[in-house]
Every structure is written in structure tokens, then in C-alpha cells.
Amino acid sequence: MADIAFDESVDITDKVCPLTFVKAKVTLDELDDGQILAIRMNDGEPVQNVPRSIKDEGHQILKLDDNGDGTYTLYVKKVGD
Amino acid sequence: MAEQIDYSSLKKGGFMRQKQKGFFSLRLAVVGGNLTAENIKTIAEVAEKYGHGYVHMTSRQGVEIPFINFNDIEEVRAKLLEGGVKPGVCGPRVRTVTACQGSAICPSGCIDSYELAKEFDERYFGRELPHKFKFGVTGCMNNCLKSEENDLGVKGGYIIDYKADKCISCGVCIKACREGALSLDDNGKVVLDTSKCNNCGRCVKSCPADSWDYEPGYIVSFGGLFGNQIYKGEQIVPIIKDKETLFRVADAAIDFFDKHANAGERFRKTLQRVGEEEFRKEIQAAYEGK
Numbered sequence: 077m078a079d080i081a082f083d084e085s086v087d088i089t090d091k092v093c094p095l096t097f098v099k100a101k102v103t104l105d106e107l108d109d110g111q112i113l114a115i116r117m118n119d120g121e122p123v124q125n126v127p128r129s130i131k132d133e134g135h136q137i138l139k140l141d142d143n144g145d146g147t148y149t150l151y152v153k154k155v156g157d
Numbered sequence: 158m159a160e161q162i163d164y165s166s167l168k169k170g171g172f173m174r175q176k177q178k179g180f181f182s183l184r185l186a187v188v189g190g191n192l193t194a195e196n197i198k199t200i201a202e203v204a205e206k207y208g209h210g211y212v213h214m215t216s217r218q219g220v221e222i223p224f225i226n227f228n229d230i231e232e233v234r235a236k237l238l239e240g241g242v243k244p245g246v247c248g249p250r251v252r253t254v255t256a257c258q259g260s261a262i263c264p265s266g267c268i269d270s271y272e273l274a275k276e277f278d279e280r281y282f283g284r285e286l287p288h289k290f291k292f293g294v295t296g297c298m299n300n301c302l303k304s305e306e307n308d309l310g311v312k313g314g315y316i317i318d319y320k321a322d323k324c325i326s327c328g329v330c331i332k333a334c335r336e337g338a339l340s341l342d343d344n345g346k347v348v349l350d351t352s353k354c355n356n357c358g359r360c361v362k363s364c365p366a367d368s369w370d371y372e373p374g375y376i377v378s379f380g381g382l383f384g385n386q387i388y389k390g391e392q393i394v395p396i397i398k399d400k401e402t403l404f405r406v407a408d409a410a411i412d413f414f415d416k417h418a419n420a421g422e423r424f425r426k427t428l429q430r431v432g433e434e435e436f437r438k439e440i441q442a443a444y445e446g447k
């Protein structure tokens with residue numbers, strides 16, 4: 077997997093839905109337009125739903141990587157301030 | 158006075174006889190679970206003035222005003238109509254058409270459930286049949302409106318088509334799909350196993366690159382029963398792409414019930430007694446437009 081350079085990272089594996097998305101969103105809100113956030117999340121509900129929720133917020137999804145340990149990392153480019 | 162009460166005509170008008178002598182629980186017509194603010198104000202006024210100041214929400218999105226005195230029935234009817242509220246129905250006919258909020262409101266929605274519920278209501282509500290007949294419309298696979306409990310249930314879905322040229326190989330849809338129908342091949346292109354796809358549309362909705370073309374469709378189930386006995390409605394024909402076909406299939410189902418059912422027999426029981434072969438044939442023919 078090609079590594080994607082990112083500006084900020086957040087681990088939401090300590091949260092359950094819907095707080096997974098809330099934690100990711102709070103971190104995204106603090107970034108500037110065009111910055112890239114790496115979000116580490118659990119398999120199951122989070123990886124099924126969080127990417128979609130972030131897309132619906134209008135941000136640009138770049139890639140979802142399988143970390144091989146039951147977690148995934150989603151790379152997101154922030155759109156808007 | 159009491160001996161002159163015509164219970165069956167009252168029941169048709171949505172008046173359910175209560176355990177308490179001389180009192181009725183008045184059932185109101187609600188389509189797809191929506192009432193306007195004006196409707197609600199009127200209902201509240203009637204409940205305060207004529208009832209016991211409360212309403213009961215039924216399990217199928219209906220509203221009932223308990224404790225309406227028999228002597229107030231005409232007055233209550235008139236008062237409700239002023240506020241745009243009509244009595245519901247009970248007894249052997251088409252009942253409240255239920256619906257979730259669907260694609261007009263819900264991000265998961267594949268079809269406009271409320272719109273379709275209104276169309277079913279206009280087409281069938283109150284139609285006299287051998288027994289009650291229930292329609293329900295749910296906007297997507299999440300099935301908030303429990304489509305298969307109904308005599309005829311409709312569930313929204315997407316018929317999907319992958320556009321490899323737009324795909325950025327992000328992998329999001331692979332995980333968004335709960336059916337395991339998607340995988341990435343060695344070139345980073347998505348492979349769809351159509352035999353596993355249930356038309357939920359989650360791939361379309363999660364894709365950041367608009368790599369999926371889709372058409373909304375209707376998944377219809379027949380013969381659901383959720384009372385003394387429980388049966389899950391069954392799908393007979395593939396997902397339907399247009400409303401014309403949908404209504405043709407619904408007409409065929411309701412006509413079959415009207416023609417073959419004994420009085421007081423629910424749709425599922427009719428299908429079991431008459432034999433499902435015949436029914437399948439008729440639905441298939443309606444689906445094909447014959």
C-alpha cells in the first residue's frame with residue numbers, strides 16, 4: 077500500500093457509534109482546507125459507516141487502508157473551513 | 158339508544174367499540190406517518206373536549222382518540238374534518254398505508270417512501286375486501302418500516318452499475334457493503350458478485366468518486382402476517398424499476414385476494430389454501446406486463 081502523507085491523525089478505536097464519527101468530525105473541524113487527516117478506526121460498524129458520514133459532510137475521501145490488525149485507516153482531505 | 162348502534166358501520170368509520178359501555182376509541186386516517194401541525198392541534202382539541210385528554214399511537218402509525226361518547230360522534234366527526242382530519246378505517250378493507258421518511262429526508266433512503274404511500278393510499282385506501290389488507294413502504298434495506306409484515310410490502314433499493322474509469326480504488330465501498338459482494342482485484346478495480354448483492358445501495362452512497370451508476374427500484378413482498386400467526390412476506394419477482402409495473406403487480410395481488418379469499422381470511426391463508434402456484438403465475442404475468 078502506498079503511504080499517504082498526512083497532516084494530522086486521530087484514533088477513534090476507543091469510541092463506539094455514534095461517537096466515532098463525532099470524534100473524527102471534531103478533529104476535522106480543527107484542520108484547514110486541503111489538509112489531510114488519517115483516521116484509525118475499528119472493523120465492523122465504524123468502517124462500514126464512518127467513511128460515508130464523512131463524505132456526506134462534504135470532505136474528500138482519498139483511501140481506506142486495511143492495517144491487518146482489525147483496524148483501518150481512512151485518509152481524508154478536508155474541504156472547506 | 159345503545160341497542161340502535163350499528164357497530165359495523167361505525168367500525169368502517171374508524172370507531173372502535175371500547176370495553177367501557179357507550180364509548181369508542183376513534184381511529185384517524187394517517188398516511189405514511191405524517192400529520193400536519195393543524196391536524197395535530199385539531200386532534201388535541203378533540204381529545205381534550207370529547208375524550209380523556211390523550212391519544213393512543215397505534216403500532217401502524219395510526220392515531221386513536223379514546224373515550225369518545227357515542228352521543229358526540231357526529232359533532233366529533235365534523236370538528237375533525239374542519240381541521241383536515243379524516244376518520245380511519247377498521248374491518249375488512251385496505252388499512253393505513255405506513256411509510257418511513259424515505260429518500261426525501263433520510264440519507265439512507267433509496268426511494269421516496271412517503272410519496273409512494275400517498276399514491277397507494279389514493280389508489281386503494283378503504284377498498285372493501287374479504288378481510289383487512291395492509292400496505293407498508295420502507296425506503297431501504299434498513300427496513301425501519303418492516304416491509305415484510307405487510308400483506309403487500311415495498312422496500313426501496315438501488316440497481317447498481319460499476320464505472321471502473323471513475324474509480325480511485327479507495328476501498329471504501331468494499332467495507333461499506335455488508336453482504337460481502339465487493340472485492341478489489343489486483344488492478345485496484347472493484348469486482349461485484351451480483352449473486353450476493355441485495356440492492357442496499359451502500360456502495361453508491363459511500364463512494365467518494367461517483368463510480369456507481371444506479372437506478373432506484375422497488376422490492377415487493379407478499380402475504381406478510383404479524384398477528385395471531387406470523388409469516389414473513391415473500392418476494393416473488395425481481396426488483397421492479399418503474400411505478401407502472403409496481404402498480405400493475407399490486408393491482409394483481411389485491412385482485413387475486415378479492416377474487417379468491419373467503420370472508421375473514423387473511424391474504425397468507427388464501428395463498429396457502431388456493432395454492433401459491435397460481436398466484437405466482439399471475440404476479441409474474443403482471444410483472445411482465447401481460
Ligand code: HEM
Nearest residue numbers: 092093094095096097098121122124125126129299300301
Ligand atoms: C458513524 C457513526 C454512526 C453509526 C455507525 C451509527 C449506526 C447506527 C445503527 C446501525 C443504527 C440502527 C439502525 C437500524 O438498524 O435501524 C443507528 C440508529 C440510530 N442512530 Fe446512529 N450511527 C452513527 C451516528 C449517529 C449520530 C451522529 C447520531 C445522532 C447524533 C445517531 C443517532 C441515531 C439514532 C437516534 C438512532 C435510532 C433511530 C431509530 O431507531 O429510530 N447515529 N445508528
Ligand code: SF4
Nearest residue numbers: 257263266296297301
Ligand atoms: S428504511 Fe431506510 S430510508 Fe427508511 S427511515 Fe430506515 S434507513 Fe431511512
Ligand code: SF4
Nearest residue numbers: 334354355357358360
Ligand atoms: S448494493 Fe449493497 S449489497 Fe450490493 S454491492 Fe452495493 S453495498 Fe453491496
Ligand code: SF4
Nearest residue numbers: 324325327328330364
Ligand atoms: S468507493 Fe468508489 S472509488 Fe472507492 S473503491 Fe469503491 S467504487 Fe472505487
